[in-house]
Amino acid sequence: MGHEDLPTLELAFPGPERDRGVAAILAGRKTALTGLLEIYEHAGEEVPAAGQRFSVLDSEGRPAVTIELVAVRVIPMKEIDDDFARAEGRGYSDVSVWRAAHEEFFRSDGVSEFLGHTPIVDASTLVVAQRFHVVGPDDLVDR
Numbered sequence: 001m002g003h004e005d006l007p008t009l010e011l012a013f014p015g016p017e018r019d020r021g022v023a024a025i026l027a028g029r030k031t032a033l034t035g036l037l038e039i040y041e042h043a044g045e046e047v048p049a050a051g052q053r054f055s056v057l058d059s060e061g062r063p064a065v066t067i068e069l070v071a072v073r074v075i076p077m078k079e080i081d082d083d084f085a086r087a088e089g090r091g092y093s094d095v096s097v098w099r100a101a102h103e104e105f106f107r108s109d110g111v112s113e114f115l116g117h118t119p120i121v122d123a124s125t126l127v128v129a130q131r132f133h134v135v136g137p138d139d140l141v142d143r
Contacts, residue, residue, distance in 0.1 A: 006054060006066065008057050009054035020090070022059075024090065025134060032087035032131050034130070036127060037126040038115065038119050039115070049069065050071055053066055054069075066134070076125065084131075103121045
């Protein structure tokens, strides 16, 4: 499958947060990501599955890196552990720091605008916890 055939993945919103996430993937610090299940449902998107590949876009919408999912779980936020939190590559020291950051993002103006309301985010909120590994930028087109 060529790069142009891959579905795209955008971390957070364009800007510094996305740029830091892409840089963390490229540096090998980020090997996990978390999405709010409600966002997938609202967008009419299926939850991704292990084995799927994605072209991760930078803030300018250009392909930056290709990843392959190795594990995907839909779980309540309370089931995220310290290991997963650290694998997100954002410098989270433990799951409490991870949770505070994710609660803030999931309740952000951008997410609320997309959903049409501010989501309820608590220990039972379902998230899509994904582990991945990098499979390129070598296979990127127009790099």
